[in-house]
Amino acid sequence: MSSVSIRNLQISFGALNVLETLDLEVQEGEFIVLLGPSGCGKSTLLNAIAGLLDITEGQIWIDGRNVTWAEPHERGIGMVFQSYALYPRLTVEGNLSFGLKMSGMPKAEIARRVLEAARILQLEHLLQRQPAQLSGGQRQRVAIGRALVRNAKVLLFDEPLSNLDAKLRTELRVEIKRLHKSLGSTMIFVTHDQVEALTLADRVAVMHKGVIQQLATSKEIYQRPINRFVAGFVGSPQMNFLPGALVRRENTTCFRLRDGSEVNLADYVFSRPFADGQAATLGIRPEQALLRPSEHQHPDRLEAVFTIEEPMGPDTLLWGTLAGESFSVRISSDQTPVIGAKTDVYVNMAQASLFDEAGDRL
Amino acid sequence: MKQRPIRWSVYAGLTPAILIVVFAYIGTIVWTVGISFTDSRMLPVARFAGFNQYIRLFGTERWLTSIQNMVIFGVLMIGISLVLGFLLAVALDQRIRAEGFLRTVILYPYAISFIVTGLVWQWILNPTLGIEQTVRGWGFESFRFDWIIQKETAIYCVVLAGVWHAAGLVMAIMLAGLRGIDPDLWKASRIDGIKPWRFYWHIVVPILRPSFISATVLLSLGVVKLYDLVLVLTGGGPGFSSDVPAKFVMDYLFQRQNIGLATAAATTLLISVLCVLTPWLYAEYFRAEKRKD
Amino acid sequence: MTAPETRIRSVPMGEGPSGPAPKSLSTARIGIYAFLFISALFFLLPLYVMVVTSIKPMEEIRLGGIFALPTTVTFEPWVKAWSSACTGLDCRGISPGFWNSVKILVPSVICSIFVGALTGYALSFWRVRGANLLFAALLLGAFLPYQVFIYPLVRIYSATGLFSTIYALVLTHVIFGLPVMTLLFRNYYAGIPVDLFKAARVDGGRFFSIFFRLMLPMSIPMLVVALILQVTGIWNDFIMGLTFGGLANRPMTVQLTNLVAPTEGEIAYNVNMAATIMTAAVPLIVYFISGRWFVRGIAAGAVKG
Numbered sequence: 001m002s003s004v005s006i007r008n009l010q011i012s013f014g015a016l017n018v019l020e021t022l023d024l025e026v027q028e029g030e031f032i033v034l035l036g037p038s039g040c041g042k043s044t045l046l047n048a049i050a051g052l053l054d055i056t057e058g059q060i061w062i063d064g065r066n067v068t069w070a071e072p073h074e075r076g077i078g079m080v081f082q083s084y085a086l087y088p089r090l091t092v093e094g095n096l097s098f099g100l101k102m103s104g105m106p107k108a109e110i111a112r113r114v115l116e117a118a119r120i121l122q123l124e125h126l127l128q129r130q131p132a133q134l135s136g137g138q139r140q141r142v143a144i145g146r147a148l149v150r151n152a153k154v155l156l157f158d159e160p161l162s163n164l165d166a167k168l169r170t171e172l173r174v175e176i177k178r179l180h181k182s183l184g185s186t187m188i189f190v191t192h193d194q195v196e197a198l199t200l201a202d203r204v205a206v207m208h209k210g211v212i213q214q215l216a217t218s219k220e221i222y223q224r225p226i227n228r229f230v231a232g233f234v235g236s237p238q239m240n241f242l243p244g245a246l247v248r249r250e251n252t253t254c255f256r257l258r259d260g261s262e263v264n265l266a267d268y269v270f271s272r273p274f275a276d277g278q279a280a281t282l283g284i285r286p287e288q289a290l291l292r293p294s295e296h297q298h299p300d301r302l303e304a305v306f307t308i309e310e311p312m313g314p315d316t317l318l319w320g321t322l323a324g325e326s327f328s329v330r331i332s333s334d335q336t337p338v339i340g341a342k343t344d345v346y347v348n349m350a351q352a353s354l355f356d357e358a359g360d361r362l
Numbered sequence: 363m364k365q366r367p368i369r370w371s372v373y374a375g376l377t378p379a380i381l382i383v384v385f386a387y388i389g390t391i392v393w394t395v396g397i398s399f400t401d402s403r404m405l406p407v408a409r410f411a412g413f414n415q416y417i418r419l420f421g422t423e424r425w426l427t428s429i430q431n432m433v434i435f436g437v438l439m440i441g442i443s444l445v446l447g448f449l450l451a452v453a454l455d456q457r458i459r460a461e462g463f464l465r466t467v468i469l470y471p472y473a474i475s476f477i478v479t480g481l482v483w484q485w486i487l488n489p490t491l492g493i494e495q496t497v498r499g500w501g502f503e504s505f506r507f508d509w510i511i512q513k514e515t516a517i518y519c520v521v522l523a524g525v526w527h528a529a530g531l532v533m534a535i536m537l538a539g540l541r542g543i544d545p546d547l548w549k550a551s552r553i554d555g556i557k558p559w560r561f562y563w564h565i566v567v568p569i570l571r572p573s574f575i576s577a578t579v580l581l582s583l584g585v586v587k588l589y590d591l592v593l594v595l596t597g598g599g600p601g602f603s604s605d606v607p608a609k610f611v612m613d614y615l616f617q618r619q620n621i622g623l624a625t626a627a628a629t630t631l632l633i634s635v636l637c638v639l640t641p642w643l644y645a646e647y648f649r650a651e652k653r654k655d
Numbered sequence: 656m657t658a659p660e661t662r663i664r665s666v667p668m669g670e671g672p673s674g675p676a677p678k679s680l681s682t683a684r685i686g687i688y689a690f691l692f693i694s695a696l697f698f699l700l701p702l703y704v705m706v707v708t709s710i711k712p713m714e715e716i717r718l719g720g721i722f723a724l725p726t727t728v729t730f731e732p733w734v735k736a737w738s739s740a741c742t743g744l745d746c747r748g749i750s751p752g753f754w755n756s757v758k759i760l761v762p763s764v765i766c767s768i769f770v771g772a773l774t775g776y777a778l779s780f781w782r783v784r785g786a787n788l789l790f791a792a793l794l795l796g797a798f799l800p801y802q803v804f805i806y807p808l809v810r811i812y813s814a815t816g817l818f819s820t821i822y823a824l825v826l827t828h829v830i831f832g833l834p835v836m837t838l839l840f841r842n843y844y845a846g847i848p849v850d851l852f853k854a855a856r857v858d859g860g861r862f863f864s865i866f867f868r869l870m871l872p873m874s875i876p877m878l879v880v881a882l883i884l885q886v887t888g889i890w891n892d893f894i895m896g897l898t899f900g901g902l903a904n905r906p907m908t909v910q911l912t913n914l915v916a917p918t919e920g921e922i923a924y925n926v927n928m929a930a931t932i933m934t935a936a937v938p939l940i941v942y943f944i945s946g947r948w949f950v951r952g953i954a955a956g957a958v959k960g
Contacts, residue, residue: 369781369862371861371862371863372777372781372783372862373783374862374863375773375774375776375777375862375863375866376774376777376778376783376789378770378773378774378829378833379770379774379777379789379793379833379837380789382829382830382833383789383792383793383796385811386804386808386830387792387795387796387799387804388792389807390803390804390806390807390808391799391803391804393806393807393810394803394804394806394807397806406810446694449690450691450694453687453690453691454691456684456687458687458688458691464691464695466943466946467695467698467699468694468695468698469942469949469950470698470702470939470942470943471698471701473887473891473935473938473939473941473942473949474891474935474938474939475890475891475892475893475908475934475935475938476891476893477891477893477908477911477912477934478891478908478911478931478934478935479701481911481912481915481927481931482701482704482705482928482931483701485704485708485721485924485928486700486701486704486721491719491721491924492721493721495719495720495721496719496720496721496722499719499720526697526698526701529698530698534950538950558683583797583798586798586800587800587801589801589893589894590893590894590908593893593912594912607800607802608800608801608802611802611805612802612805612894615802615805615806616898621806624802624806625806627802628800628802628803628806629803631800631802631803632799632800632803635798635799635800639795639798643791643795
């Protein structure tokens with residue numbers, strides 16, 4: 001049984017359809033990330049799951065119960081906001097117990113739950129502090145604690161790391177992952193940061209204009225993006241896109257670039273049939289382009305000219321042009337590239353991606 | 363040349379302020395306090411009289427009544443305005459249609475002079491002209507609403523007019539405060555299952571403490587200076603039952619020609635304001651110093 | 656770009672509710688609208704009474720019913736109030752008061768705002784010994800009741816021959832407006848980056864030249880706020896106009912009290928109310944036009960400490 005089931009969901013504001021016929025199944029204990037640019041509908045979806053938004057059509061099921069019309073507090077969920085939204089004038093203990101107190105739960109039970117949550121989240125020594133006196137990580141844990149004391153099975157995260165500086169972001173990201181391991185709750189996490197998505201998720205749902213483009217593991221999304229949008233959104237620096245056409249030869253297929261050079265697609269696995277001469281785009285990730293041919297398969301050779309070198313520590317990024325398109329390559333820092341002159345670039349086609357004119361993967 | 367030339371232009375620019383503070387503020391205060399220790403009647407006289415004026419002052423029933431009225435007015439007007447203004451702000455924050463129109467309607471009294479306020483409410487509260495007469499005209503023959511001409515209740519009419527004038531200001535301050543609250547806080551409370559009124563009482567009110575303090579300070583300014591409204595609404599009457607200290611001073615200064623008594627009254631007012639202000643300012647200054655660390 | 660439908664497993668909708676939850680107009684919401692409606696009536700009541708009474712002929716007023724709508728509408732009370740009603744011995748209506756108020760308003764507003772801006776500027780950007788003390792003294796002055804200052808000021812004005820002139824009133828408004836004006840501008844200038852000021856110094860600017868060429872033009876938003884506050888405050892002032900204005904310079908508010916003072920014969924309530932509306936008109940119009948700026952002014956004045 002899935003923990004969260006979104007069925008045929010539609011959310012419209014007036015004439016604007018933010019989400020349309022959206023389906024999503026989240027397994028119990030799974031960590032799902034909703035990833036996408038601003039305005040793609042990921043926050044809307046999360047707020048709808050929480051019950052904070054009205055939906056236009058469809059159903060939402062949590063833990064086998066139809067909660068489409070249920071109030072947020074009846075859905076068995078907890079939510080962590082971008083600003084954490086801790087009650088400012090209450091202590092940590094006050095924050096954890098406030099909701100329970102208001103619902104009339106007996107004091108002993110409240111105390112028990114608060115202590116248990118504090119133990120799990122290592123907040124015991126902070127119970128008497130106020131939110132203003134806590135660090136970012138501690139605040140995040142209190143926000144999660146509020147959900148735990150209500151025995152929430154599903155935790156929703158609305159871009160909790162987006163406001164933080166890079167260092168804190170990395171720290172708290174690891175904390176969230178650690179928590180997921182120890183708690184085992186179902187977690188739905190919204191972010192626009194693809195690094196967060198890839199590192200935290202069991203599965204990633206990449207969203208664009210209200211539609212889930214691809215729902216798969218981080219590995220699958222990265223290595224076999226289902227369309228050009230996903231390919232370009234995930235991965236930094238962005239995947240290199242080379243326009244051209246597919247050419248059928250006697251027993252093999254080739255890809256002809258705009259400058260006339262060709263690469264052999266024998267190692268590429270096609271998922272759909274294609275026509276001879278069909279226009280297509282070849283996608284090559286910066287780290288998939290090598291300056292030296294590798295021993296295993298038959299990497300195809302292309303010519304590029306690099307003008308800018310960016311040493312980044314363990315890796316170096318090279319920026320230049322290939323077949324008239326801008327092209328970037330990531331190499332290990334112990335290599336010495338040639339700047340300014342024509343350089344050979346080798347690509348393993350098994351790793352590359354091909355997209356048709358509509359942008360879908362071939 | 364190591365010495366920096368004294369910037370005369372800056373002092374020139376500050377001259378009006380300095381002159382005003384020294385002469386118009388400090389100078390006049392010293393003069394007023396000084397007169398209160400003399401026997402002056404119509405004109406200032408340099409005959410030292412010790413605390414005579416003050417003794418006479420606090421033996422005057424009219425003065426005691428006026429002080430009592432100021433306290434009643436202050437407590438009631440500020441209290442009711444704070445509650446009403448807060449409730450109005452909360453109501454307007456609920457995504458109401460016609461919010462802009464309602465805000466305009468609630469706040470416009472603040473743009474109206476106290477004279478106009480007093481005159482209109484005097485007519486409305488007048489038993490033969492206003493509410494009492496109208497309700498009686500609807501058939502309720504024995505309806506009474508003659509507070510304004512009764513000794514015990516006249517001051518409450520002043521309170522009513524004061525609330526009408528000030529509630530909009532409180533609402534504006536509270537609404538600004540409410541709009542500054544993190545909207546995610548409201549969402550979090552919905553997920554925690556907290557009822558709206560509890561949310562406002564336990565979470566919002568403590569957050570808005572600075573707004574409440576701002577509003578109270580602003581309204582308090584009006585309490586001490588209260589003159590125009592009383593002059594026109596009740597004339598301080600019936601008798602002296604709705605008199606207030608500011609009116610007492612003005613009357614004794616310019617009508618009853620007893621500046622000794624009047625300045626004693628003014629000085630008393632001054633000292634009471636200072637007594638309330640100084641601890642508060644000191645605390646604010648202290649907090650500002652702490653924040654600097 | 657479309658998402659391939661086959662990639663995501665679609666589960667058919669189960670039984671139970673789907674789509675938007677039914678919305679009932681909860682009692683809470685009805686209560687809120689009722690509360691706001693009643694409050695609006697309370698606040699509108701005086702305005703309604705003023706307007707309605709001022710356009711009723713005397714026959715209807717004699718009938719009583721201050722809240723009744725007029726059956727015949729007449730603007731004669733307005734004409735009378737403006738030009739022929741009696742304020743004491745003078746029967747020229749309230750129009751002299753109007754023009755007096757204008758005569759008082761314009762110089763007072765200009766001077767008080769100018770001095771406030773200048774003082775705020777000096778205290779914000781220039782290091783002066785005793786600046787904080789001066790500012791504290793100013794603020795303290797704002798809290799103290801007028802009565803403490805009034806008598807000595809009367810004496811000073813008499814001695815200098817300013818008593819009962821416009822100059823006395825303008826000076827008075829500058830004196831009593833200085834704390835709030837300084838506070839407003841000081842707060843405003845605190846928000847302007849110091850680097851701008853430093854750059855002006857480097858470019859050779861001096862105290863007054865920086866003020867007139869740079870700061871004052873930059874202060875337009877705050878000038879508007881100050882303008883609104885001062886126009887409202889000075890136009891609505893009564894006590895200063897009464898005490899320092901003398902017979903020749905009575906502002907409209909003082910004239911109004913004389914106009915509505917009970918005389919022999921019957922009281923012309925319609926004329927009185929018309930005069931009242933006229934007195935309230937200027938700040939009210941400023942309020943309706945400026946709307947948001949007015950609120951901003953209150954908020955700016957409310958930022959104390």
